[in-house]
């Protein structure tokens with residue numbers, strides 16, 4: 001997903017923008033650029049490929065006397081990392097884009113749906129387009145409307161003509177100390193400093209400078225100067241928006257000695273889960289959610305059904321939620337892929353609770369599914385990691401995971417925290433509905449409280465256990481993952497992790513389906529990962545493992561430490577400690593994250609930014 005950063009203040013903008021773009025690298029991009037205003041000139045520098053190329057291009061530009069290093073360094077500018085949608089990956093399609101007279105520069109995230117119509121109109125008026133992008137139309141449109149008198153008015157007029165999902169920031173030579181931003185769906189957030197302001201698509205872009213933020217809501221515009229921020233509606237109505245303080249610190253956005261963000265985040269899982277469940281599991285015989293400002297327990301009352309909607313890894317967390325909510329609280333629960341739910345005219349109404357799980361809180365399909373459910377009268381609960389994200393504003397209530405900032409594209413610590421929140425919710429529902437014996441509730445809660453203290457041990461064991469497996473199978477063409485019950489979700493998540501960071505083809509199946517087709521895939525070269533932790537369905541899983549081995553394929557089992565039957569029927573083991581089998585997925589997924597990581601590293605891949613993937617998918 002593209003990244004935006006803008007700065008207006010009293011310090012040299014160039015370094016701030018480039019450093020801000022570095023912090024957005026994790027979102028994925030294929031080209032980048034900056035525009036700066038100084039000494040009555042406005043200039044942009046763009047480059048294809050990674051940010052090192054942009055740094056080099058800026059330096060070369062400076063040597064040629066460009067504004068980027070004018071005698072009085074520029075203190076206003078905008079920067080962008082582009083993820084190509086309309087138009088090839090090349091320098092002219094990289095942002096910032098500018099108008100024909102080179103007075104207005106813009107950086108844009110998202111898609112302008114009616115750009116063809118607007119472009120034709122602007123061409124007819126004499127505009128000269130230099131790129132193949134939909135985004136360039138915004139620069140020309142804003143420039144056209146500058147005749148209204150100010151950048152603010154021009155952006156408002158342009159905004160009202162645009163269709164699509166986007167966020168953009170514009171600046172003009174005519175008003176060198178002003179940035180104007182606009183948001184429709186795609187995120188945009190203001191950072192407030194002393195005598196300086198920031199506008200960005202995500203907080204890490206300015207976290208080194210300030211933690212004071214103002215969120216721009218969907219359908220709002222913002223005018224930013226060094227000392228002032230004015231948030232308004234497209235008709236010009238000015239809004240009062242209090243500042244919030246983000247509690248992430250700069251360190252969260254650093255690798256802190258780990259070779260990658262993903263590895264760092266795998267190691268942060270114990271703390272993240274501890275943080276997520278801490279105050280919520282203090283009571284011996286119950287879970288406390290009622291005190292949370294963002295969540296009203298009335299949401300859990302008068303419901304007949306729960307539907308969980310999510311995408312990708314969050315979908316897998318929801319799948320575990322489905323099993324535990326049904327088992328513990330006996331509420332009928334289904335799990336839906338958000339992009340399917342929103343387009344299939346679902347049966348949903350006032351006696352439904354719809355839970356949207358999204359770590360970013362900005363995933364377009366999940367947000368749309370939540371909105372659809374709300375329109376049809378359902379209560380909507382969001383489970384997210386990001387304070388102030390769109391999901392938090394669309395939902396009737398929010399339960400936060402407290403994983404901290406996750407930078408690696410592959411979700412790890414946010415996943416285990418989502419699973420933890422699923423447990424909290426299921427236990428609370430069980431308590432409210434009286435569907436679990438008190439001693440069972442106490443036993444499970446006691447084990448749940450202890451889970452964070454087991455995670456570091458699981459990571460350490462996994463790092464040792466995966467070595468020979470990664471060595472042997474790093475160049476395999478295909479991995480099959482199998483599991484039963486909650487183990488299916490673990491298998492799906494393990495397969496997704498390997499697929500997305502190692503580019504190895506994977507499939508994941510409910511093990512009972514093996515004989516209905518997938519078994520045909522197996523031969524001596526196939527590694528099969530079986531989620532075979534202790535559970536009432538373990539015997540069944542072991543039978544499937546035996547079937548696999550009978551075809552000569554190799555079994556890598558995620559197994560409860562010391563289980564001899566699993567040892568007998570497998571070739572490699574990934575050990576996890578014994579906990580209640582419904583809590584097991586939270587631990588069982590960790591060796592699979594570590595396995596995926598080890599395989600990808602053996603293949604020499606960049607796990608933090610896998611090809612073709614972005615951390616946040618804000619456009620459908």
Ligand code: AGP
Nearest residue numbers: 312313314358359360363410411
């Ligand atoms: C998995 O590693 C991915 N990051 C991806 O599947 C992700 O879970 C999905 O895009 C949904 O994101 P969200 O949780 O931010 O909605």
